[in-house]
Amino acid sequence: MRNLLLTIKYDGSNYHGWQVQNNALTVQEVLQNAVEKVFLKRLDVVGCSRTDAGVHANMYCVSFKTEMNISNDGVVLALNSHLPKDIAVTECKEVSLDFHPRYDCVTKEYIYKIYNGKIRDPFYADYAFHYKYPIDAEYLDKEAKSFIGTYDYCGFCSAKSDVEDTVRTVKSFDVWRDGDMVYFKVEADGFLYNMVRIMVGTLLFSAQGKIKQGEIKNIILSKDRKRAGKTAPPQGLYLNKINYQQVQNGGYTA
Numbered sequence: 001m002r003n004l005l006l007t008i009k010y011d012g013s014n015y016h017g018w019q020v021q022n023n024a025l026t027v028q029e030v031l032q033n034a035v036e037k038v039f040l041k042r043l044d045v046v047g048c049s050r051t052d053a054g055v056h057a058n059m060y061c062v063s064f065k066t067e068m069n070i071s072n073d074g075v076v077l078a079l080n081s082h083l084p085k086d087i088a089v090t091e092c093k094e095v096s097l098d099f100h101p102r103y104d105c106v107t108k109e110y111i112y113k114i115y116n117g118k119i120r121d122p123f124y125a126d127y128a129f130h131y132k133y134p135i136d137a138e139y140l141d142k143e144a145k146s147f148i149g150t151y152d153y154c155g156f157c158s159a160k161s162d163v164e165d166t167v168r169t170v171k172s173f174d175v176w177r178d179g180d181m182v183y184f185k186v187e188a189d190g191f192l193y194n195m196v197r198i199m200v201g202t203l204l205f206s207a208q209g210k211i212k213q214g215e216i217k218n219i220i221l222s223k224d225r226k227r228a229g230k231t232a233p234p235q236g237l238y239l240n241k242i243n244y245q246q247v248q249n250g251g252y253t254a
Contacts, residue, residue, distance in 0.1 A: 001065055001066070001067055001097060002065065002066055002067070002068075002069075002094055003063055003064075003065050003094065003095050003096065003097045003099055004063060004064060004065075004066065004072075004075060004092055004093070004094060004095075005061060005062075005063045005092070005093045005094070005095045005099065005101065006061065006062050006063070006064075006075075006079075006089050006091070006092050007059060007060070007061055007089070007090050007091040007092075007093075008031070008057070008060050008061075008062065008087060008088060008089050008090060009057055009058055009059060009060065009087075009088055009090060010027050010056065010057050010060065010086060010087040010088070011056055011086040011087075011126075012027065012051060012053070012054055012055045012056045012057065012234075013054060013056075013086070013126040013127075013235070014086060015027050015030075015053065015054075016053040017050065017051050017052045017053050017055065018047050018049070018050055018051045018060075019047070019050050020032070024053075027051075027057075027060075027087060028045060028047060030083065030084065030087060031045055031062065031079075031083070031087065032045045033082070034079050034082035034083050035064060035079065037082045038070070038075070038078045038079055038082065039066050039068050039070075040068075043064045043065070043066060044064060044065075045062050045063075045064045046062060046063050046064065046100065046101055046102070047060065047061075047062050047101060047102065048060060048061040048062065048101040048102050048105055048108075048242050049102065049105075049108060049239060049242075050193075051237075051239055052194070052234050052237075053234060054126070054233075054234035054235045055234045055235075055237045055238070055239070056127070056235075056237070056238045056239070057238065057239040058111070058238050058239065058240045058241070059239065059240060059241050059242055060239055060242070061101045061105075061242045061244075062101055063095065063099060063100070063101045065097070072091075072092040072093065072094065073092070075089070075092040076089050076090070076091065076092050101242075104244055104245065105190075105242055105243065105244060106189065106243045106244060106245055107171060107187050107188060107189055107243045108187070108188065108189075108190065108191060108239065108241070108242055108243070109185065109186070109187040109239075109240045109241040109242075109243070110185070110186055110187075110191070110196045110237060110238065110239055110240055111183060111184065111185050111237075111238045111240045112129075112183070112184040112185075112186075112196060112197070112200045112232065112236045112237050112238070113127065113128040113129070113181060113182075113183060113184075113236045113238070114128060114129050114130075114131045114135065114181070114182040114183075114184070114200075114236060115128040115129065115130045115131070115180060115181060116131055116132070116134075116135050116177070116180050116181065116182050117130070117132070117180040118132050119132075120132075125235070126235050127235060127236075128181065128235065128236050129232055129233045129235060129236035131182075131204065133207070133208065134207070135177070135182050135204075135207050136207065137175050137176055137177035137182050139206075139207070140175040140182075140184075140203050140206065140207060141174060141175040141176065143203060143206050143213070143214075143216055144173040144174065144175050144184070144186075144199075144203060145173060146214070146216035146217045146220070147170045147173045147186070147199060147216065147220070148170050148171070148172065148173055149169070149170060150167065150168070150169040150170075151167065151168070151170075151220050151221070152166050152167050152220075152223055153166055153167070153168050153192055153195060153220065154166040154192075154223045154225075155219060155220065155222060155223045155224050155225050155227065155228055156192065156194075156195045156198045156199060156202070156220070156225070156228055157192035157193055157194065157195055157198070157225070158192075158193045158194040158198075158231070159225070163192060163193070166192055168188050168189060168190050168191065168192065168195070169188060169189045170186060170187070170188040171187040171188055171189070172185075172186065172187045173185070173186045173187075173199075174186075175203070184196075184199075184200050184203070185240070186199065187241075194231050196237060197231045197232040197233075197234065197237060198225075198228055198229065198230075198231050198232075200229075200232040200236075201228070201229030201230040201231055201232045202216060202219065202228045202229035203216075203229070204229055204230075204232070205228075205229035205230070206229075210229075211229070
């Protein structure tokens with residue numbers, strides 16, 4: 001028995017997130033279909049995270065077990081021949097049988113993209129949030145540092161979440177501008193449902209003056225969702241990087 005760890009990337013525009021649903025097309029379903037065609041049976045494809053409809057992934061990791069002896073490079077080529085153009089397998093590694101792509105994850109990194117031009121750009125419609133009001137990226141970068149640390153982030157979580165433990169450790173949070181694009185990059189040991197999008201929405205409230213300078217820390221400590229900003233739209237969000245500890249005797253780190 002082999003446990004294969006795949007690294008994939010996908011454009012989430014046409015999908016209702018990662019996880020299989022009864023009445024909507026998802027990335028997991030499409031990937032499982034491709035795996036079935038290559039490995040000739042319906043295998044359990046386990047993902048590293050749940051992503052919402054319209055959210056993208058520059059790096060997403062999945063694993064499945066098989067007894068079939070196909071080379072790692074052969075797995076990549078075979079699966080890509082059965083996948084649509086908006087999903088691609090970029091790497092395949094063999095890992096220990098007890099490895100789990102979600103529970104063995106040490107940190108995750110997300111990027112949120114805002115197109116800050118005055119007039120919307122149709123080519124960014126599905127890939128960045130168009131926000132036409134002024135953004136001082138340097139100011140927001142300083143405000144974003146308030147999120148760094150270990151806190152109960154229940155005030156930055158969608159009401160739809162049923163997670164009991166809402167304490168998370170944010171390792172870093174950076175904001176910068178490149179032309180008309182403003183980027184928000186945050187790394188943590190885990191994220192709550194809609195947490196990154198609420199963080200971005202809160203920073204945008206700060207940009208508008210609706211939240212005073214230095215107030216974000218108090219909002220976190222209040223655990224009050226009503227004091228945080230709106231949930232930013234999904235199309236600007238990208239799961240950017242998954243970090244693992246060593247998961248194989250050979251020292252492989254994703």
